[in-house]
Amino acid sequence: MPFAFPYGRWGSLAYAAFWSAVGLLLSVAALQDYHQVGGTRDWEPFVWEFSSAWVVGGLALGLHVLVGRWRRWPPGHRWLAWVAGALAFNALHVAGMLGLRFAVYAGAGVRYEPDPWSEVLVYEGAKDLVSYAILLALSHGIWAMQETSAQREELERTRRELAEARLARLSEQVQPHFLFNSLNLIANLMHEDVDRADRLLCDLAQLLRQTTAAQVAGEHTLAEELGLVRPFLALMQARFGDRLQVDIAASEAALACRLPALLLLAPVENAVKHDVARHTGPVTVALTAALRDGRLHLQLDNSGVHAPGEPDGGHGLRNLRERLQARWGADAAVQFGPHAGGMRLALSWPA
Structure with missing residues (x-):
């Protein structure tokens, strides 16, 4: 079955707006903590949270495509794919998130000094595992709904064609x-x-x-x-x-x-x-x-x-x-x- 993301201008804008809204909500919450620890650059929490939300949004699309393929695999292979997918999700999230932050900080002329990679992976890993599980379940649900809808449409099309063929035979x-x-x-x-x-x-x-x-x-x-x-x-x-x-x-x-x-x-x-x-x-x-x-x-x-x-x-x-x-x-x-x-x-x- 082909990838079912709603392509097109409005579908893309709606998807981007959703993850931007997630990033905005997280940024507002992070800004309060940022002020409490003495932060002076109010734009930093927005960079941190938006970079994380946008990368997760992009990874969600790729995960949805992979889930569509994994659903056809045997159960044992599917479990291995899920575990490997979780590790890859964490690594790609951290890499993409830090890449965006480095780019924004460099554009602002400010030095960005993240924690060591190992600590970032562990810290983000717990959150990524929850995000990955939720996205995996949602993707499975979406594919199941699409397959059910496709089967229903195919059944209806077959019934309609049979009825039309029968009507044509009777008319003849x-x-x-x-x-x-x-x-x-x-x-x-x-x-x-x-x-x-x-x-x-x-x-x-x-x-x-x-x-x-x-x-x-x-x-x-x-x-x-x-x-x-x-x-x-x-x-x-x-x-x-x-x-x-x-x-x-x-x-x-x-x-x-x-x-x-x-x-x-x-x-x-x-x-x-x-x-x-x-x-x-x-x-x-x-x-x-x-x-x-x-x-x-x-x-x-x-x-x-x-x-x-x-x-x-x-x-x-x-x-x-x-x-x-x-x-x-x-x-x-x-x-x-x-x-x-x-x-x-x-x-x-x-x-």
Whole structure:
């Protein structure tokens, strides 16, 4: 996993400001002690504490990178790395801190005389051990959080890709199903009126071009979906004449709602195939759409008598259920059954 420090101007400034604030707080506390022992250069405690805080801040970044690598090591190697890291942290802290102090004192024209290295290492060692342990624990926690977040994002991405792949597979089943049913209806008409069948075939070709474009888009508005349903019903009205009556009513808010492309063609096909084609009297196919309580509600009614033997609505409605579940899961509702002498398909999902 790459180093996760928030690079960039604001991230760098925030990190520098944090360690500067730590140095300032320590400097103010050290200044009081400095005055008590007779110190006369008030800037000295600030140099001491800021040099220590800034070096620790820099070492913290390097430690975070190393912890990310150590986490992948075996436990025994990891313990050795922690111990070696503690010793290196102390040595680098002292070296960096004294280096900054020598530079500032030299710039001010003042001689800097630190304690012997051995004493400084021991004195700073106790504080460095505490700082190192805290930074080590924080770094482990940060890496654990990042790994958990990355795993969650990867899992969500995988689920989303699977859902999209499943939705695409289900969508691909719609167009052949729609095409075969339409061609069968036109084939029946060829024996009665060749000219009309030819016109219907041209209309069907135009409609197929539109459905192909919709299938590529994958999702569009209800208004665009009805732009496919209406031409299909017009084709069926040309086929069946007065035996098929169409009533479509949708509110403006409902027309703006989105849904999977070609979702309604299969149910409309079923209404024509099972009711109009098999019923001797006139049949009304009514499609209504409304937005209520943040959900889009669709109803498809037909006044004919549904053919028995497919209580679940057949292949078309099984496909529809799966597409809605792939898109909205349990939030999608599908109801299908007898209603007012005919059949009703009721759909709803979050708008």
